[in-house]
Amino acid sequence: MQVSNYPYEYVRCVDMEQIREAPQIQSHSLEGFIPLLSLTEGCGALLVILMIVWTGYYRQGFSWRSNPKLEFNWHPLLMTIGLVFLYANAMLLYRTQRNVRKQRLKLTHAGIMLFIILLMVIALVAVFDSHNLAPLPIPNMYSLHSWVGLTTVILFCCQWVAGCVSFLYPGLQTPLRASYMPLHVFFGIAAFVGAIASCLLGLNEKAIFALQSKYSAFVSEGILINFIGLLLVLFGGLSVYLVTQERYRRLSRPEDEVLLSG
Template sequence: MGKGNFDENGSIRLSLRWYYSIVVCSQIIGVIAVILIGVFLGKYRGGFGWGSDLEKVFNYHPLFMTLGMVFFYGDAILVYRVFRDVQKIYIKILHASLLLISLILTSIGLKAVFDSHNRASPPQENLNSLHSWIGLTTVVLFGLQWICGFVAFLFPKLSENIRKAYMPSHKFWGKFIFIFDVSAVLMGITEYGIFNELFDDKKLRHQRNMINIFGFFVVTFAVIIIYLVDNDDFQRPPDNESEHAPLIE
């Protein structure tokens, strides 16, 4: 149903039921992806820790990047569609909070990879792959996006004309960053598999299959999130946009 057909109550209820079923599926898929990478690193690749074992330090990197840049970021994009009847000021706060959690988790993930390189003997070079370049660029863009969104839509909250002019750019960069997030995660897990010879050693076939399945679930989660956000049939009912302009719809 289109956004102009909100009077068709029966069809709207059916449409929303379908929509929320897809949302639930996205959450299940996202949680499975997080569990897969957690089990892979925790059971098969040495576990986690901030001590002298640098492999355990590094393992926080893929885990927290998946949690922050994929799962929480994707959920933050969805909140305006999921909580359709909640006043937008509260959704803005929830949206900004989820993105802040995402940014914090991402920062921990970055610290883990830099620590594992810098504390090695001899120290390893940082930012020497396409994965690292795209990943760091995405994090910087994410931080700038969060600051701009907070200033424009929450505090001090710019004028309505400026917010309306900025909104299309904010939406575009929000989805662009999410797509780059997912791309960086996929490149990173592939790079990890190559460096650790998971694709060459037949004895490690189950580990290779696990990271491949993980990548599949990440892509599936991302596709569903983009579909739910871009589908005009599931927009919020018309309301006072000047009073409740969203960060990302």
């Protein structure tokens, strides 16, 4: 029987180091990531397509202030594209682009969020115009959908400003960025969940007002609206799952500490 020449304390130290590293290796396993991501993106693409079909075909297409009724159709379409589909992909950017330098990821993430704000502004103008310019003006901000939606928009914009200051301002100290990161992640997910909830409330409200008694008769438009709602839940749930799973997190690199200053 051969006896090891290494001291007992050294062997125990190596064993403990392996034990500490094992959970970290396991927590960053990408098993199942690609199938789940493919399913998520497929649901998101189908969601956008069905929203285009609903607003373009069943709701008679798009216009601007010359036809306030059709101007409204920009609201659900742009909110779905921006505050749901693009928002989810912006959150998943750090999981899908694992080999891109973090500096570029931060700029891309902020740029997508800024584009979403632009889409939100257009969508909000469209819905307020459709209320105010209608032959019989419709009151604004009275429904639960509008309250939840506006709260989500405000939270999203605050998140974007705070994120730019915290992660893109070169002079900010690293400990401050690190301490804000959990809050940024939490409120980012909260805003996304709020966007899903607002879309579901808006769909149900529009279905009841536009279809009225026909909604309970299982007309094709009502079934389509319900199916869009189910896709919103599925896409939102899958997106949150991928974002919150620690094992899918992008591994840190030494150059990640270098922010725009290089």
